[in-house]
Amino acid sequence: MDEPRNEVELIEEFLTTHSPELREELILRYVSLIHFVLGRLGFNPYGGIEYDDLASQGMLGLIEAVDHYDPAFGTRLSTYATLKIRSKVLDYLRDLDWLPRMARQKVRSMQSAIGELEVKLHRLPTDEEVASHLNLGLDELSQIQMDSSRVIISLDETTNKMGSDDSESSMHEWLMDEQQEDPSDMYEEKDTRANLVNAIKALPERDQLVLSLYYFEELTFKEIGKTLEISESRVCQIHGRAVVSLQALMNGDSSTKKRGRPSKRESVKAVTDKPSPEPPSRPMLDKYR
Incomplete structure (x- = not known):
């Protein structure tokens, strides 16, 4: 044979x-x-x-x-x-258009609220603070966070918010791609790396962990739920909160606004050029169960 x-x-x-x-x-x-x-x-x-x-x-x-x-x-x-x-x-x-228009509007409102509170408080707001700002209950806010985690609104749109007319690619896609170096991007790449790293580090540790497991370890929400021993819907909620917070942090970066928005390729290089994170340790996983 x-x-x-x-x-x-x-x-x-x-x-x-x-x-x-x-x-x-x-x-x-x-x-x-x-x-x-x-x-x-x-x-x-x-x-x-x-x-x-x-x-x-x-x-x-x-x-x-x-x-x-x-x-x-x-x-x-x-x-x-x-x-x-x-x-x-x-x-x-x-x-x-499978996510209703009203749901999209609520996600935008939540993102704006996070950005406004982050400027006011000099830190990321808690869920309670965001809910109070929007005159919502925590249950309704949780639903909006889950909606924000749907397919189209994720790290893809975080990159779009940073500025690019390239609708054919996404941050999620570029994270999977094997990029070649472009010398013309070297200087802005350093700034972008710092912006993205700082934004991610500003997230709560559990949010960072879910992003790492989803985008780098390439686990599904269901697999992440089993790993952390929480429900799949809870993972979806955490993911939604994380990406919307990341959007707010990136959009509110004054240094980015002053020098002009970076291209999508530059944004993703900042992430892909970093060494891939080590798989979360058992103590770290246990901490967030």
Whole structure:
């Protein structure tokens, strides 16, 4: 029996021959990425939105990735395919406008409140302070935090708020990408690194931990919940609070406003150039259960 070819050999042969059989083989080899991406976005076969519809969009992204991949991109096909799959799914969700307009407005109001209170208090406000500022109960604030953690409003939009017309990529996507250095970005990159690191460090430790587990360790909300022994909805709430707080901190950075907003690529370089954090230690995990 012939041994399966490795990724490089298979891709090289496909790029040379454009064989329909090899194209199908590549698609089948990477079809599991669709379920990986949907899981990372918080969807499962039993969710409210038709999982099969989302998977179909993911398949379109995978096919597009296989058909348009070029090694000159400087990234692996699996990485490129993951980004394409995610982009297709998010485009589909945006067209559905599946987070109601009123919910979006409440998320914006919460973000503004956090920013205003952060300036006034010289620290991130507590949930109680935000709720009081908005004349809301804690239960309603918790629901808004969960809404803010939905697919489209996350670290992707944090980067958009920092300024960029590039709607084809996102911070979440760039975090997964294998970026090449651009010497022209060197000076602003240092400022951006400091801004992002300081903003993340200003978050409560539990919020930092959830962001680390989700964006760096690539766990789903469900997996994070099992790890921390809390509910999936609680993880979703913490994630939403964290990203909205991060948005408020980044938007309120006076140094960023004075020198002009950095590009999306610069923003993400600041994160991706940092060494990947070590997996949280057992004592740290136990602390937040």
